[in-house]
Amino acid sequence: MSIRSYFMAKFYDASMKKMEEACLSEWRQQLLSDVSGDVLEIGSGTGINLSHYPSSVNKLTLTEPEPHMLNMLRNKIDGVMKEKCIAAEYSADALNFPDNSFDAVVSTLVLCSVDSANTVLSEIKRVLKPDGKFYFIEHVIAKDTPHLIKWQKLFQPIWIFMCGNCHLTRDTETTIADAGFQFQSIERLKSIGSPAIVSPTIKGIAINGKI
Numbered sequence: 001m002s003i004r005s006y007f008m009a010k011f012y013d014a015s016m017k018k019m020e021e022a023c024l025s026e027w028r029q030q031l032l033s034d035v036s037g038d039v040l041e042i043g044s045g046t047g048i049n050l051s052h053y054p055s056s057v058n059k060l061t062l063t064e065p066e067p068h069m070l071n072m073l074r075n076k077i078d079g080v081m082k083e084k085c086i087a088a089e090y091s092a093d094a095l096n097f098p099d100n101s102f103d104a105v106v107s108t109l110v111l112c113s114v115d116s117a118n119t120v121l122s123e124i125k126r127v128l129k130p131d132g133k134f135y136f137i138e139h140v141i142a143k144d145t146p147h148l149i150k151w152q153k154l155f156q157p158i159w160i161f162m163c164g165n166c167h168l169t170r171d172t173e174t175t176i177a178d179a180g181f182q183f184q185s186i187e188r189l190k191s192i193g194s195p196a197i198v199s200p201t202i203k204g205i206a207i208n209g210k211i
């Protein structure tokens, strides 16, 4: 456990406050209002999504590999959804669940930070039931704003170092499609309250199989 990861966990909620108030909290609410059944969330962090899950969720399994984040997550669960919730210290590239376990998988701001988004998406496909839904909010490369890509590339090395392996130039929409998901919905958004290099964002639902 590094000092950096300790501080990242400790100050994560405070660092996100402006963006949460400006747009993210509303996007989380919109996305998760539709979730139901047995649900897995990857990279749950401090548990920011917890208050947005509807009562249609039967069981919520939260996973987070970073021990400081996990401690904060477990404390938050105790205060919010204790009966329905469990938290496990799993990395999303090696989910210790059988095939076809979940009706839905949720990832918010995680595919930017994993080592291999391809590996994680194949794990998500494996644990999702056929026709299960993948719910995502991810910041991405500025495909429609080429001059911004230049700045994303410039700042990416320091951003990876300072922000827990967070990459600025991932084309996550293409990676999700290449993994064999079909988009039920996708919105291409710009977040407010964050530096421009992290503002291009995708939000949507992708189906594991034919729709």
Ligand SMILES: C[S@@+](CC[C@H](N)C(=O)[O-])C[C@H]1O[C@@H](n2cnc3c(N)ncnc32)[C@H](O)[C@@H]1O
Pocket: 042, 043, 044, 045, 046, 047, 048, 049, 063, 064, 065, 066, 069, 090, 091, 092, 093, 107, 108, 109, 110, 113, 114, 115, 164
């Ligand atoms: C930017 S934070 C997002 C936290 C939360 N999901 C949210 O929406 O605010 C990125 C999270 O991804 C987690 N993470 C990094 N690598 C991961 C991996 N391989 N598997 C699962 N989570 C990972 C980090 O520990 C961190 O909690």
